[in-house]
Amino acid sequence: MKKKLASVMLCTAMSMSMLAGCGGSGGSETAANTETEAAGTEAKSEAESEAKTEAAGEDTESEAAGTEGQGQVFNIYCWNEEFKTRITDHYADYEKVDATTGKIGDITVKWNITPNDDNAYQNNLDATLLKQADASADDRIDMFLVEADYALKYIDSEYTMAVADLGITDADLSKQYQYTKDVVTDSAGVLKGVSWQGCPGVLFYNREAAKEVFGTDDPAEVQEYVKDWDTFNETAAVLKEAGYSIMSTVNDSYRVYSNNVTSPWVVDGKINIDENIMKWVDDSKELVDAGETNTYELWSDDWSKGFYPEGKVFCYFGPAWLVNFSMAADTEGSIGYQGGWGATEGPQGFFWGGTWICAAEGTDNAELIKDIMLTMTTDDAVMKEIVVDDDDFVNNQDVMNAMAEDTGYASTILGGQNPLGIYCAGVETLDLSNLSPYDQGCNEEFQNAMKNYFEGNATKEEALDLFYKAVVEKYPELTY
Amino acid sequence: MKKKKSRVSGYNKWGYIFLIPFTLAYVVFQLIPLANTIYNSFFENYMSGLKQIGPTFVGIDNYRKLFEGGDIWTYAKNTMVLWIMCFIPQIILSLLLGAWFSDTRLRLRGSRFFKTVIYLPNLIMASAFAMLFFTLFSDGGPINSLLMQLGFIDTPYKFLSNTGSARGLIAFMNCLMWFGNTTILLMAGMMGIDTNLFEAAEVDGATSTQVFYRVTLPLLRPILVYVIITSLIGGLQLFDVPQILTNGTGDPMRTTMTLIMFLNKHLYSKNYGMAGALSVVLFIMTGILSLIVFKVSGNDKRKG
Numbered sequence: 001m002k003k004k005l006a007s008v009m010l011c012t013a014m015s016m017s018m019l020a021g022c023g024g025s026g027g028s029e030t031a032a033n034t035e036t037e038a039a040g041t042e043a044k045s046e047a048e049s050e051a052k053t054e055a056a057g058e059d060t061e062s063e064a065a066g067t068e069g070q071g072q073v074f075n076i077y078c079w080n081e082e083f084k085t086r087i088t089d090h091y092a093d094y095e096k097v098d099a100t101t102g103k104i105g106d107i108t109v110k111w112n113i114t115p116n117d118d119n120a121y122q123n124n125l126d127a128t129l130l131k132q133a134d135a136s137a138d139d140r141i142d143m144f145l146v147e148a149d150y151a152l153k154y155i156d157s158e159y160t161m162a163v164a165d166l167g168i169t170d171a172d173l174s175k176q177y178q179y180t181k182d183v184v185t186d187s188a189g190v191l192k193g194v195s196w197q198g199c200p201g202v203l204f205y206n207r208e209a210a211k212e213v214f215g216t217d218d219p220a221e222v223q224e225y226v227k228d229w230d231t232f233n234e235t236a237a238v239l240k241e242a243g244y245s246i247m248s249t250v251n252d253s254y255r256v257y258s259n260n261v262t263s264p265w266v267v268d269g270k271i272n273i274d275e276n277i278m279k280w281v282d283d284s285k286e287l288v289d290a291g292e293t294n295t296y297e298l299w300s301d302d303w304s305k306g307f308y309p310e311g312k313v314f315c316y317f318g319p320a321w322l323v324n325f326s327m328a329a330d331t332e333g334s335i336g337y338q339g340g341w342g343a344t345e346g347p348q349g350f351f352w353g354g355t356w357i358c359a360a361e362g363t364d365n366a367e368l369i370k371d372i373m374l375t376m377t378t379d380d381a382v383m384k385e386i387v388v389d390d391d392d393f394v395n396n397q398d399v400m401n402a403m404a405e406d407t408g409y410a411s412t413i414l415g416g417q418n419p420l421g422i423y424c425a426g427v428e429t430l431d432l433s434n435l436s437p438y439d440q441g442c443n444e445e446f447q448n449a450m451k452n453y454f455e456g457n458a459t460k461e462e463a464l465d466l467f468y469k470a471v472v473e474k475y476p477e478l479t480y
Numbered sequence: 481m482k483k484k485k486s487r488v489s490g491y492n493k494w495g496y497i498f499l500i501p502f503t504l505a506y507v508v509f510q511l512i513p514l515a516n517t518i519y520n521s522f523f524e525n526y527m528s529g530l531k532q533i534g535p536t537f538v539g540i541d542n543y544r545k546l547f548e549g550g551d552i553w554t555y556a557k558n559t560m561v562l563w564i565m566c567f568i569p570q571i572i573l574s575l576l577l578g579a580w581f582s583d584t585r586l587r588l589r590g591s592r593f594f595k596t597v598i599y600l601p602n603l604i605m606a607s608a609f610a611m612l613f614f615t616l617f618s619d620g621g622p623i624n625s626l627l628m629q630l631g632f633i634d635t636p637y638k639f640l641s642n643t644g645s646a647r648g649l650i651a652f653m654n655c656l657m658w659f660g661n662t663t664i665l666l667m668a669g670m671m672g673i674d675t676n677l678f679e680a681a682e683v684d685g686a687t688s689t690q691v692f693y694r695v696t697l698p699l700l701r702p703i704l705v706y707v708i709i710t711s712l713i714g715g716l717q718l719f720d721v722p723q724i725l726t727n728g729t730g731d732p733m734r735t736t737m738t739l740i741m742f743l744n745k746h747l748y749s750k751n752y753g754m755a756g757a758l759s760v761v762l763f764i765m766t767g768i769l770s771l772i773v774f775k776v777s778g779n780d781k782r783k784g
Contacts, residue, residue, distance in 0.1 A: 466733065473746060475528065
């Protein structure tokens with residue numbers, strides 16, 4: 001009996017160690033990744049010098065290719081299925097071959113999808129881009145996708161083609177929201193990417209809470225209580241008395257402040273903290289000290305508690321996708337399930353998310369890239385189709401304004417409200433000319449460091465010091 | 481006579497042949513990277529976005545930068561504090577369990593079962609374990625709800641926002657993960673002690689406490705030294721648990737930031753120069769600490 005028990009235990013132990021073994025191999029895979037990266041960086045300096053010598057030859061090459069048609073393989077780098085689905089559904093000439101390949105006319109489209117986790121997408125993209133000059137025409141990246149947080153890292157490099165060089169004019173892009181262009185404009189003012197979607201953010205409030213505390217859940221009247229930051233913070237105190245936190249966490253409002261800055265994170269190689277960001281610190285500290293909100297991380301379990309009435313959270317800041325897909329609208333008992341959210345503009349306009357299409361320097365399919373960019377991001381008919389079929393907010397002011405006036409369009413999660421007009425209003429005023437290539441790291445580290453200040457583990461100066469330290473670790477070329 | 485000698489050297493050849501795999505693996509995977517790290521630590525070499533900076537020779541600039549802020553000492557202190565907090569309970573627990581399990585007179589029932597059970601936590605991946613604790617001890621997590629329902633506290637205790645509790649959790653998790661391993665090592669050492677000595681002590685009328693301190697511990701010394709050194713090296717390389725538990729921030733205010741977490745920070749920009757310098761410092765620290773332990777515990781056989 002004893003032996004049997006022991007053997008059962010040993011079996012469990014063994015199977016568990018096998019599982020652990022699986023984990024281990026995963027680890028070695030990442031190790032392998034970093035090794036290839038390392039190889040990439042080493043190859044880099046050579047690649048750079050060669051890139052210049054080759055660039056001259058390439059021009060003639062690509063022209064020659066242009067006359068007889070284009071490269072036969074079209075490589076697209078991205079991190080999820082979203083763009084692929086959009087192309088499959090809305091780009092008429094695209095034929096699906098299998099999960100990672102397709103065909104447009106005679107050209108084979110190859111999808112290279114690396115998930116975003118742990119920076120894997122960027123690491124992979126970096127390594128491949130650095131070898132771009134040495135790669136054969138069929139292996140070169142033709143098109144890749146980026147997100148706003150790190151867009152400038154690629155836009156501000158020689159690896160991305162200017163949109164104008166593809167033959168796309170400003171007139172073609174006139175209907176796009178200005179902020180979507182700001183994100184992918186390099187430091188010299190050259191536009192280097194386009195996006196088919198806009199992700200304007202608004203303030204989603206709990207209608208029940210609004211009725212209970214303000215006696216109304218009408219978006220226009222609720223807006224009066226949150227119209228600017230001073231009013232917002234006064235409202236927080238009122239809500240606290242009724243037992244509500246105004247936001248789930250201080251990090252909820254971070255994007256709203258950081259999208260409305262008047263100076264970039266880095267000026268002349270020196271780290272610079274904008275006034276509006278410091279205002280976030282001061283406002284947030286007051287809210288936390290007064291017990292009117294918390295310091296949870298976004299996406300944590302504690303943060304999500306407010307998706308349900310018991311969580312007692314008054315509002316969340318976010319774009320359409322947040323309320324449609326991320327706030328437990330499918331779960332019975334959640335506020336979204338009951339159609340209990342309302343949307344209003346909130347204190348300031350902002351955006352969250354979105355995907356930009358870039359053309360890689362050295363591509364042999366410039367014609368095709370131009371056509372995809374124009375079709376997917378400027379064609380009114382295609383864009384309307386995307387709104388209707390996929391519930392996406394497209395990057396086309398005419399289409400969106402028309403939809404906003406459409407009384408037939410209503411969101412059940414928002415209790416029958418048509419929020420498009422509110423989405424449009426906030427984003428038109430948004431000015432994102434103050435982006436820097438360091439945004440991703442700065443934003444992350446700033447929130448991490450300030451958490452210590454909010455929780456009383458450090459003074460403001462200590463927390464700022466910590467922030468500077470952390471940023472310099474990430475970007476050794478910066479000073480403070 | 482001549483024949484015999486040639487046969488011996490014939491055998492010797494096999495000794496060298498059998499050493500080749502180890503030597504090769506050691507040179508390729510340990511010695512060359514080690515030399516490479518030291519070499520790299522004298523260069524400025526990192527990525528700024530997609531731009532490669534360097535490598536340019538900067539002498540001992542990286543080391544100067546490393547020690548300039550004095551932060552490295554804070555992280556070294558954190559690491560040692562975490563190790564000590566984890567090691568002291570661990571060694572006491574392991575010695576106790578090892579003594580019980582190896583004591584033939586006690587005849588503990590189900591000792592095999594328990595030997596397996598105490599080893600189990602070590603089989604869980606550290607990151608999974610850390611995720612579990614992160615969820616358990618989050619502000620609105622089960623532990624907080626439990627404490628609140630029992631009436632110990634009114635508002636959730638922020639375990640991960642207080643230095644003491646955050647360090648305590650990390651030490652506790654490490655202790656839990658490694659005490660089984662240590663127990664088994666110590667037990668093996670204890671079972672290797674001649675039972676005659678225990679019997680003799682008993683005949684002389686020694687109590688079990690006396691037996692433990694006067695017989696078991698001194699004879700266990702070589703194994704103890706081994707355990708301390710391996711644990712110390714492991715402790716200096718503490719990374720996965722605090723990294724996952726604090727999301728890589730070492731919160732609050734970097735009081736749970738270990739040396740390897742600091743090293744990991746430099747890899748964001750692939751800063752091989754600084755990371756190399758830090759690795760070299762870590763290598764020297766490990767060497768010195770091991771040497772101290774070695775000397776203090778008097779492993780020298782000649783002195784007994």
